Amino acid sequence: MKRLLLNIFFAIALTASLATPSFAARITIIGAGASFPFPVYAQWANKYGKVQGVRINYQSIGSGGGIRQIKAKTVDFGASDAPLKPADLDEAGLIQFPMIVGGVVPVVNIRGLEPGALRLTPELLAEIFLGKITIWNDPAIVGLNPGIKLTDQPIIVVHRSDGSGTTWIFTNYLDKVSSEWHKQVGTAKAVNWPTGVGGKGNEGVAAYVTQVPGAIGYVEYAYALQNRLNHVQLKNKAGRFVSPSSTTFQTAAAKADWKSSVGYYVVLTDQPGENSWPITGASFILLQRNMPDTERARKMLAFFDWSYRHGKDIAERLDYIPIPDSLVDMIEKTWSETLRSQGGVVWP
Numbered sequence: 001m002k003r004l005l006l007n008i009f010f011a012i013a014l015t016a017s018l019a020t021p022s023f024a025a026r027i028t029i030i031g032a033g034a035s036f037p038f039p040v041y042a043q044w045a046n047k048y049g050k051v052q053g054v055r056i057n058y059q060s061i062g063s064g065g066g067i068r069q070i071k072a073k074t075v076d077f078g079a080s081d082a083p084l085k086p087a088d089l090d091e092a093g094l095i096q097f098p099m100i101v102g103g104v105v106p107v108v109n110i111r112g113l114e115p116g117a118l119r120l121t122p123e124l125l126a127e128i129f130l131g132k133i134t135i136w137n138d139p140a141i142v143g144l145n146p147g148i149k150l151t152d153q154p155i156i157v158v159h160r161s162d163g164s165g166t167t168w169i170f171t172n173y174l175d176k177v178s179s180e181w182h183k184q185v186g187t188a189k190a191v192n193w194p195t196g197v198g199g200k201g202n203e204g205v206a207a208y209v210t211q212v213p214g215a216i217g218y219v220e221y222a223y224a225l226q227n228r229l230n231h232v233q234l235k236n237k238a239g240r241f242v243s244p245s246s247t248t249f250q251t252a253a254a255k256a257d258w259k260s261s262v263g264y265y266v267v268l269t270d271q272p273g274e275n276s277w278p279i280t281g282a283s284f285i286l287l288q289r290n291m292p293d294t295e296r297a298r299k300m301l302a303f304f305d306w307s308y309r310h311g312k313d314i315a316e317r318l319d320y321i322p323i324p325d326s327l328v329d330m331i332e333k334t335w336s337e338t339l340r341s342q343g344g345v346v347w348p
Contacts, residue, residue, distance in 0.1 A: 033066020033079030064163020081165020126178035131195030158217035161198025169281035248277035
């Protein structure tokens, strides 16, 4: 059922469906950015358009594009999986807050392999993306996976070609677990990849991995499900091999210290915990602190509030982790204290 829903919503643009023709004349909120949360934003927007008559038009263009567009004030909101540091927010006159939590997963195209059967350590994953391990029956991989038939099939690395928060999360993880990656590549929304081919968006990477035998890439978990891609097990900080799931994402997210953060700058990669998925991340909304249109601002915040309060079931069906109510209360207090339009308070 989950895959059927994803197929339906990935096949259409992210514009909320309208319950009656009269809704067409009503306000449309425009957003752009990360592809990581696109599956859940699609369903939230569709449902909200039906019950409230407000259109949410969100373009999945990558976190880099979302940041550029909100800074240029060409959209009502931006979205990024790479949180901006407090100084950058202040300089641009923005606020940010987490909207959803999910997981980035390495996925492979190896014939005959069952999903989750292949095990990789952080070090092996880094060496593959560094281009140091180039065939699937490399002794280091074979030794970690007794009983799995691996051939000398070449490894084809697939990465993002656009500025991407998913890439930021993935490279942030590799940066933490591999000193060589830290020295050679680092963490960014776009990096100089040592090897591989690029695909645009999570959609593009998923398509490449699906089509190319021997490929390995990284996508948000919903895209792995949508495309029936084989995820791998990863060894986490506690030394256990774990598979991606809402449970392992939740375990990692539970370690987040949002109260002590400044500007909600929190990174969830390589968290402790026996059942933590090591490449977990939050996706953030970016807003102008001073917005020109009060009505648009209030309708936009009402959509975010509805998604937090009434969209949890939708998020969980897609294996995202909803933001807990205690954090939502803190976020909405930030809206009240920080956001303004025409000199007045926007929320509540």
